[in-house]
Amino acid sequence: MLSTMKRRGSLAVLAGALGLTFTMASASAQPASYPDRPIRLIVSAAPGGTTDITARMIAEPLGRALGQSVVVDNKPGGAGTIAAQLVTRAPADGYTLLLQYSGYQVITPLITPNLNWDPIKDFSPVANILSAPQVLVVRSDLPYKTLKDLVDADKQNPGKLNYASSGVGSLQQVSTELLNQMAGTKLTHIPYNGTGPAMNDLLGGSVDLTITTPPPLLPHIAAGKLRPLVVTGKNRLSTLPDVPTAAEAGYPELLVSSWFAVYAPAGTPPGIVDKLAAEIETIMQTPAFREKAESLGAEALFMGPAELGDYTKQELERWDGVVKAANISVQ
Known part of the structure; x- marks a missing residue:
């Protein structure tokens, strides 16, 4: 009888420990209280450009959806490196995010020797927001x-x-x-x-x-x-309907778009990343957001975490060949 009670006690302790472990794992996946304070959205460009405009288009409605302010913090310089470093060094808790321009995320790493951040390993992709042809x-x-x-x-x-x-x-x-x-x-x-x-x-x-x-x-x-x-987009712009695409002009491979995306520090809990991505997607589906994007000559092009991660890798591979052929580098 005593032996049986000991076994039952041990099982109860084990079950309690497993339950605690599961609860902790769930919390790390997405803390129930997230967010419980303002979120800092670091922007890799100065105020006024398309990167900054994108950040401000998403920050205010995202703050409303999350119930906390999303504060835009412009940190230009170093071809995106100043902003990127700040985010990679921040805690991976969802309270520091990066609004990054594609040229900085996928070209700066190709032309800068001894860069101390990695565009893939150091970030958790969250969502692409705008795509703008050249x-x-x-x-x-x-x-x-x-x-x-x-x-x-x-x-x-x-x-x-x-x-x-x-x-x-x-x-x-x-x-x-x-x-x-x-x-x-x-x-x-x-x-x-x-x-x-x-x-x-x-x-x-x-x-x-x-x-x-x-x-x-x-x-x-x-x-x-x-x-x-x-x-250089797939289609003509509604704001410039008489201007042909590069493909129509005989250069189908001149298909180039700047894109503007949100990243979090690597290791940010998937639950937080998914929550942010879901709220951003909902905002981007509103007519007001899409009309604003169109007025800028851009497209509200959502990509979730997995798709954005794959696309970032594809863009790195694509531009690597162009950069090497043109011998572009920053010394």
Whole structure:
């Protein structure tokens, strides 16, 4: 009898321990109280650009859905490295998130020696929010009306035409270098410290063309200062319905979109990641969100954690070949 009671007591203790373990595991998967304080959304760019706009489009409605403020914290610099480092060093508890621009997440690691963060190992993907094609524009005082005109002119005088970018290794540079590789052109790169200075010199006549996302271009296109030649998305933009896609212009592989996604530190509990992703997806399905995205020349393109993780790897592999062929690096 005593032996039986001891066995029952031991089983009860074991069951209690297993129950405690299961409860702790469930809590680590998604703490019932999450979130119980404000969430910090670190943005890898300065206020005003598409990255910042994306963050502010999602922060306020996400805060309402979660019952806690989502505070946008701009940390530009180092081609996304300052923001990325802050997030990788933060506790993996769902209270520090990164709103990252694709050029920083998948190109900076390819061109920066001894980078102290890894775009795959150091992050838990949460959700992609916006995807924006590039628009290739020339100054309106130049004679080129089509991409073919531009390519033919460069081949007649290789290297004479130049293009502005927001910096070495930017998606603007690698996109134009992809065009160089596809078309056999030799468009000359003029890097700037940001899209703003690049646009100023383009409008001022110091450079001939650029390729970037629609938001900074649309006002100048509307004012007749810049002429769009192609859009690098799968479809034409509703804001630029007369501008052909690169595929329509004869370059189907010039399919380039900037994307803007949320990441958490590696090791963030899956339950928290899934909760954030679900709330973001719901917000992105609203007509107001989609209309705002469309007005920016972008698409509300949701990807959940698994899909975003796979897509990040695919983009790294794709741009690695372009970067190596163009010999792009930051010393």
